[in-house]
Amino acid sequence: MTDVSSRDEVPPPTRRERVRAATVQEIKQVTRRLLVERGPQQVSLRAIAREMGMTAPGLYRYFPSYDDLLVELVADMYGELADLLIEEREAVPGADPGCRLVVTTRAFRAWAVAHPREYGLLFASPVPSLKEIAAPPHSCSSVHLSGMRFGNVFVEAFFELWGWRPFPVPADDELPGGLVSQFVGYRAELAELYGDEIAQVPLGAFHVFLACWVRLYGLVALEVFSHLHFCLTDVEPFFEANLEDLAAQLGIPAETVRRGRPVR
């Protein structure tokens, strides 16, 4: 038992495995570069292969299909985005949970604006495939898992704030009956992940969390898709105003929001 090699731990990667992993990485990088530089329409297996000095069928040694390649790329980008948000949040030393949530939110919008093509791939999936809907609730695909990981960045920041300094939320009997049972289920799911302190959070906090997420999503999506262009040429002040509003709802003082505001 003390012998390391006797266990079936990960054996050291062979040379072959290393170059294979490197190729997989290069394929994803090239795919993403094509997406960014030439748009989603111009991304094709043949274009990727051409860019790498090989032919399209060769890529099938690494991905079972074009869609699988995209799916894996999406999962990677969800992960990257989650990492970035956490990183930016931790880069503010000694920040209170309110500030940390604001930083996370602002970083999300900044990433979306800076990476509109990637954002489109992640958050404007054409239409969810029907099988995904029919899938059992806990059978999580790779995308689903990464998506969860991303979402949980906000979940953590939000409930960290709640634990630090609770804010007003609707009482249980103020929530529609149809919502209560669903929030109970979601809370239980999160409690399984984060421990029992989550189980003490009132259901109204989940309602507020979702409402905030809805607003943030709408804000960023509309900006990235240029759907606010009909009245706003510069969306940033509008975003900051909404952020301040959102923060106020969570008991975060405007001064905390303004402190981290990017200079312009």
Add this chain to the structure above:
Amino acid sequence: MTDVSSRDEVPPPTRRERVRAATVQEIKQVTRRLLVERGPQQVSLRAIAREMGMTAPGLYRYFPSYDDLLVELVADMYGELADLLIEEREAVPGADPGCRLVVTTRAFRAWAVAHPREYGLLFASPVPSLKEIAAPPHSCSSVHLSGMRFGNVFVEAFFELWGWRPFPVPADDELPGGLVSQFVGYRAELAELYGDEIAQVPLGAFHVFLACWVRLYGLVALEVFSHLHFCLTDVEPFFEANLEDLAAQLGIPAETVRRGRPVR
């Protein structure tokens, strides 16, 4: 001058023009049917032509390209959606402006949920083409115009409510400086369209309008794209709760919101 035929008014459509218009209509209908029944991936010129008993190149007599066909379809659907919202609103006789706004909002969500594929085509455009951004502000394409028409349905309902019974909005000096000038411009644009009473509306009302639209958009988009599925299996009560919340912000009593709620 009194002679009708001497002016270049619309001459009576010839038989040729009528069958041509009918064909254009059929192409759009078939395209939409394919979109709904088989998904956006399966929509192709050849499939459309096949479905109509003709060949793909024949369609080029009616549309200069595949993209143009889609663009025109999108414009049509914006118009149809706008018509539907107005119709549903007018179907409630003697309703006060608050009720009318609620009905409009609810109808929008209902349409989106009932037509997810169409909704995806309208509101999750892959990524705005760069030329659209570079285009001068008042050069409006067909999509742009129809999109405006749709948006103005909400604009009208919102400012009708304001004119009927104003609600609290932030004062001008509470708005960020970067927003004031943009709202001034947008207000002037609307005043040109709706007359001078709009010019009297305070800028804060435009801020509130946009914030409401952001929230509604996020709500509906997240539902249609199944991005709330991670915690809600039935989104309707959540939508109704947000609608009530939104209405309260506009001074619409909860009783008014509940009155028109669909029975379940």
Add this chain to the structure above:
DNA sequence: CAGTGTTAGCGAACGGTGTTAACTTTGAAG
């Protein structure tokens, strides 16, 4: 070292796509 099996990558091919060009048919107008 020789032998062997696995793997990476290639070219050809199939059915599909949007699009163009050249041609035929059709129907309305002078």
Add this chain to the structure above:
DNA sequence: CTTCAAAGTTAACACCGTTCGCTAACACTG
């Protein structure tokens, strides 16, 4: 009846995702 423009065809081009069969190169075993 002639003429001419419009509608629709077939053939072709360049591209797409994907599969098949093949050739190398590689890693491991006797």
